[in-house]
Amino acid sequence: MDTISKKTGSRKPKNIKHHNLRYVLSNLKKHGVCTASEISKESNLSVTTIVKILDILKREGLARSCGKGPSTREGGKRPELLAFNETYKYVVGVFFLRTQARYVLTDLNGNTLLVREVSYRDASDIDTCIKDACEQVARILTEQKLDAAKDLCGISILIDGVVNAGLGTVEYPIHNSTWKPGRQIMDQFEAYFPETDNIMIENSGRLWSQRFLEMNPELATGRVLAFYTGMANTAGVLLDNGVIVHGANCLIGEFGHMTMPNARQAVMCECGRANCFEKLIALERLPEYTLREIDKNVESELYERLMERTITPLELMGQADLGSAAVQRVLDQIIEYHLTVISNLMVTCDPKYYVIGGAYAAGSAYFRDGLMKRFDHTTFWGIPFGANIVFDTGSMEDEDKAYMTAPVISRYLQTLRLDD
Ligand SMILES: [Zn+2]
Numbered sequence: 001m002d003t004i005s006k007k008t009g010s011r012k013p014k015n016i017k018h019h020n021l022r023y024v025l026s027n028l029k030k031h032g033v034c035t036a037s038e039i040s041k042e043s044n045l046s047v048t049t050i051v052k053i054l055d056i057l058k059r060e061g062l063a064r065s066c067g068k069g070p071s072t073r074e075g076g077k078r079p080e081l082l083a084f085n086e087t088y089k090y091v092v093g094v095f096f097l098r099t100q101a102r103y104v105l106t107d108l109n110g111n112t113l114l115v116r117e118v119s120y121r122d123a124s125d126i127d128t129c130i131k132d133a134c135e136q137v138a139r140i141l142t143e144q145k146l147d148a149a150k151d152l153c154g155i156s157i158l159i160d161g162v163v164n165a166g167l168g169t170v171e172y173p174i175h176n177s178t179w180k181p182g183r184q185i186m187d188q189f190e191a192y193f194p195e196t197d198n199i200m201i202e203n204s205g206r207l208w209s210q211r212f213l214e215m216n217p218e219l220a221t222g223r224v225l226a227f228y229t230g231m232a233n234t235a236g237v238l239l240d241n242g243v244i245v246h247g248a249n250c251l252i253g254e255f256g257h258m259t260m261p262n263a264r265q266a267v268m269c270e271c272g273r274a275n276c277f278e279k280l281i282a283l284e285r286l287p288e289y290t291l292r293e294i295d296k297n298v299e300s301e302l303y304e305r306l307m308e309r310t311i312t313p314l315e316l317m318g319q320a321d322l323g324s325a326a327v328q329r330v331l332d333q334i335i336e337y338h339l340t341v342i343s344n345l346m347v348t349c350d351p352k353y354y355v356i357g358g359a360y361a362a363g364s365a366y367f368r369d370g371l372m373k374r375f376d377h378t379t380f381w382g383i384p385f386g387a388n389i390v391f392d393t394g395s396m397e398d399e400d401k402a403y404m405t406a407p408v409i410s411r412y413l414q415t416l417r418l419d420d
Pocket of ligand 1: 276
C-alpha cells in the first residue's frame with residue numbers, strides 16, 4: 001500500500017502525487033469526455049501537471065483517448081480528448097436475501113452488466129450458502145472471460161441486518177435467523193478470492209440509502225442523512241462528506257427502531273421493543289388504520305374495497321392524493337411519526353440534508369407536501385430547523401444495481417496507487 005520515501009523519510013511527496021492522480025481520475029470520471037485544460041480550469045493544477053498525470057492514466061489503461069477536440073480560439077494545437085476507461089476493472093456484488101442470492105456485475109462507472117438470482121439449496125445452512133455464492137461469483141467471472149486477479153477490483157457483499165462493516169462481521173442477519181452471527185461470510189470470500197483485497201460487507205439498507213447521493217454528488221458534502229420508509233423495514237444511512245458513519249456498534253442507520261411516544265396502539269417489533277417507527281409506518285398497516293378513520297357513509301366505495309380486501313396498500317395510499325379524507329388522516333399520522341424521527345435525528349446527527357425515499361415519498365404527493373409543510377413549521381426552542389428535505393421518488397424495483405457495488409468502486413479508486 002503506502003510507501004515511505006527512503007531518502008527523506010517523509011510520505012508527503014508521494015501522497016501529493018497520488019492525491020493529484022486520484023483527483024484527475026475522479027474529474028475524468030465525472031466529466032465523461034474532456035481535455036487536460038478543462039480539468040485544469042477546475043483545479044489548482046497546471047495543464048502540464050495534468051497532462052503528465054493523464055499520460056500515466058493512459059499508459060495504465062485507466063484513461064482512453066477519444067481523438068482530438070476543436071482547436072482553441074488562438075488556433076493552437078487541437079487538444080486531446082480523454083475519457084475514463086470504465087471497463088478497466090469490474091466489480092461483483094453479492095446480496096444474501098432470504099431464500100436466494102442476487103449477483104451483479106458492474107463496470108467502474110457502475111453500469112450493470114449482469115444481474116442473476118440463484119435460490120439457496122438450503123437456506124438454513126450458512127456454510128453451503130456462502131460456498132455456493134463464492135462458486136457462483138467464480139462462474140460469472142469465467143463466463144464473462146474475466147480473471148479474478150487481473151480484472152476484478154473488488155467484491156461487495158450485502159445482507160439485511162446489523163452489520164459491523166469495519167470488522168466484517170454480521171451481528172444479526174435479520175432474514176436468515178438460523179445463520180450464526182460472525183465473520184464467516186467475509187472469511188470464506190477472502191479465502192476463496194485471495195487475490196482480491198477489496199472485499200466489503202455492508203448492510204444493504206445503508207448501500208441502498210447511499211444510492212441517491214451517488215447520483216446527486218452535489219448533496220454529498222457535509223452531513224447527509226438518508227432514509228427509506230414504508231416497506232416492512234426502514235433503511236437509513238448517515239454520511240459525512242460521502243463516507244458512511246457507522247458508530248461504535250455499527251448501529252447508525254437503524255432509525256426504524258426509534259420508538260414513537262405518540263403511537264396510538266402497542267405494536268411489537270422483532271427487536272423486542274414496542275412501537276418502533278418502522279413497525280408503525282409499515283405499508284401493510286394502512287388498511288387497518290384507514291378502517292379506523294373512515295366514515296363508511298361518506299366514503300362507501302372505499303370502505304367496501306377495504307372490507308373486501310380488493311385494494312393494495314399502495315393503491316390505498318394513492319387515495320390520499322385523490323382526496324380521500326380518511327386516508328389523508330392516516331397519512332397525517334404517518335407524517336407525524338416521520339417528524340418525530342426527524343426531530344430526534346436533528347439533535348443526534350444534525351445533518352444538512354435529509355433524503356427521504358421509499359414507498360411514501362414515491363407514492364404520494366399528499367405525503368410529500370404534508371411532510372414539507374409540517375417540517376417548515378417545526379422549530380426547536382423556537383429556532384427553525386436549518387436543514388433541507390429532498391425526496392427520492394425513484395422506485396426500489398429499479399434495474400440499476402449500481403448501488404450494490406458503488407462503495408467498493410470508490411474505495412478502489414481512492415486507494416489506487418500507480419507507479420510513474
Ligand atoms: Zn424495533
